[in-house]
Amino acid sequence: xxxxxxxxxxxxxxxxxxxxxxxxxxxxxxxxxxxxxxxxxxxxxxxxxxxxxxxxxxxxxxxxxxxxxxxxxxxxxxxxxxxxxxxxxxxxxxxxxxxxxxxxxxxxxxxxxxxxxxxxxxxxxxxxxxxxxxxxxxxxxxxxxxxxxxxxxxxxxxxxxxxxxxxxxxxxxxxxxxxxxxxxxxxxxxxxxxxxxxxxxxxxxxxxxxxxxxxxxxxxxxxxxxxxxxxxxxxxxxxxxxxxxxxxxxxxxxxxxxxxxxxxxxxxxxxxxxxxxxxxxxxxxxxxxxxxxxxxxxxxxxxxxxxxxxxxxxxxxxxxxxxxxxxxxxxxxxxxxxxxxxxxxxxxxxxxxxxxxxxx
Amino acid sequence: xxxxxxxxxxxxxxxxxxxxxxxxxxxxxxxxxxxxxxxxxxxxxxxxxxxxxxxxxxxxxxxxxxxxxxxxxxxxxxxxxxxxxxxxxxxxxxxxxxxxxxxxxxxxxxxxxxxxxxxxxxxxxxx
Numbered sequence: 001x002x003x004x005x006x007x008x009x010x011x012x013x014x015x016x017x018x019x020x021x022x023x024x025x026x027x028x029x030x031x032x033x034x035x036x037x038x039x040x041x042x043x044x045x046x047x048x049x050x051x052x053x054x055x056x057x058x059x060x061x062x063x064x065x066x067x068x069x070x071x072x073x074x075x076x077x078x079x080x081x082x083x084x085x086x087x088x089x090x091x092x093x094x095x096x097x098x099x100x101x102x103x104x105x106x107x108x109x110x111x112x113x114x115x116x117x118x119x120x121x122x123x124x125x126x127x128x129x130x131x132x133x134x135x136x137x138x139x140x141x142x143x144x145x146x147x148x149x150x151x152x153x154x155x156x157x158x159x160x161x162x163x164x165x166x167x168x169x170x171x172x173x174x175x176x177x178x179x180x181x182x183x184x185x186x187x188x189x190x191x192x193x194x195x196x197x198x199x200x201x202x203x204x205x206x207x208x209x210x211x212x213x214x215x216x217x218x219x220x221x222x223x224x225x226x227x228x229x230x231x232x233x234x235x236x237x238x239x240x241x242x243x244x245x246x247x248x249x250x251x252x253x254x255x256x257x258x259x260x261x262x263x264x265x266x267x268x269x270x271x272x273x274x275x276x277x278x279x280x281x282x283x284x285x286x287x288x289x290x291x292x293x294x295x296x297x298x299x300x301x302x303x304x305x306x307x308x309x310x311x312x313x314x315x316x317x318x319x320x321x322x323x324x325x326x327x328x329x330x331x332x333x334x335x336x337x338x339x340x341x342x343x344x345x346x347x348x349x350x351x352x353x354x355x356x357x358x359x360x
Numbered sequence: 361x362x363x364x365x366x367x368x369x370x371x372x373x374x375x376x377x378x379x380x381x382x383x384x385x386x387x388x389x390x391x392x393x394x395x396x397x398x399x400x401x402x403x404x405x406x407x408x409x410x411x412x413x414x415x416x417x418x419x420x421x422x423x424x425x426x427x428x429x430x431x432x433x434x435x436x437x438x439x440x441x442x443x444x445x446x447x448x449x450x451x452x453x454x455x456x457x458x459x460x461x462x463x464x465x466x467x468x469x470x471x472x473x474x475x476x477x478x479x480x481x482x483x484x485x486x487x
Contacts, residue, residue, distance in 0.1 A: 055421035058447040143398035
């Protein structure tokens with residue numbers, strides 16, 4: 001059989017994210033794939049060097065359109081460490097609350113995308129409908145659906161009173177019922193399993209070799225979660241479980257993410273009921289003493305790393321962002337080898353790519 | 361066989377319920393949209409309270425605010441809607457409470473250069 005090379009992307013109906021593939025196929029089987037990224041590179045790291053620390057909070061918020069809050073959290077955490085600031089507990093709780101709400105919204109969005117790729121439009125519609133509950137909560141808390149502008153250096157700019165907390169808790173109950181329905185559906189639905197089981201398999205050994213992080217690693221039995229391993233913000237006061245699975249395929253990643261969503265809901269409840277009183281910010285000086293810091297958090301897609309170097313002025317000398325998607329992109333070559341062409345969208349959706357994050 | 365059938369029928373109660381619920385979509389623009397009180401919309405500046413310190417212009421990440429100063433009591437504060445990212449940093453940076461992001465959409469404009477607006481103008485000549 002002759003070999004054919006098929007280009008996919010950067011604009012393609014089977015691929016919403018702007019990345020490009022050259023697939024070498026023989027019949028239906030994929031033999032080789034070549035990846036090309038960089039289509040949404042905006043030079044944000046360089047932009048950060050031309051703006052002061054306060055302005056940069058809003059610049060790094062625009063790295064990603066899904067997990068914007070975790071980027072500002074990581075950045076502010078790093079700058080606060082350089083300044084030696086003690087952030088008040090109420091601010092840490094509210095920060096963590098938005099982080100977890102964002103994880104729920106990111107995972108539900110991902111579930112919808114995966115369902116659409118495998119042709120299960122019902123789940124896609126339901127998941128995105130219920131994601132609106134979380135987006136509404138976040139909009140009420142911060143004033144923006146995606147760009148929250150909730151973090152400031154030294155605390156948060158948002159607050160929630162008791163009536164608001166009660167109304168959020170009510171809506172989280174509705175959301176939990178819906179997510180349990182998805183979980184039930186994914187467990188029982190045969191067409192969903194037929195499309196996802198055994199597709200895009202990664203072994204624990206491969207995960208370690210490629211340094212994959214986040215739900216993709218946890219779905220292959222590698223138990224890494226920064227929220228437990230190196231607790232930041234309010235995670236040290238929370239009670240939660242790290243979800244892992246053994247299979248390592250798209251099915252296992254779905255289960256890990258949906259179960260993580262339920263776990264995040266429990267964390268949101270803990271955060272809201274135990275919300276301590278106190279100030280929301282501490283005063284942060286504009287000039288940051290010379291030094292360098294590495295700030296790490298667990299973004300919805302895995303470990304997010306910020307490296308910030310200060311030269312003593314009011315602008316950072318260097319901001320380096322390592323996003324979790326970068327680690328999963330490398331594994332795509334292994335995941336795509338040997339799969340059928342019809343399974344390519346499932347594999348690509350299964351790892352939850354965020355190219356805007358990876359390209360920055 | 362039975363489990364296959366159950367897998368097909370599983371969503372039916374959901375579908376049935378959805379037939380009798382209201383659509384989840386909103387009727388905007390035919391009906392007004394309810395926005396939360398924190399919504400960051402149009403940037404308004406109270407010229408009475410503004411002292412022209414320039415903190416907002418210094419902290420604006422999009423360089424949407426410009427302060428043109430000739431002397432202490434002679435300055436203009438210009439806001440460029442087209443550059444504004446509606447992040448609310450100017451509101452947070454203002455020490456005098458002059459800037460508010462109100463609960464209002466910003467309308468579109470046919471031309472970009474019509475989008476800049478002089479928000480504060482002080483022309484007091486110094487005594």
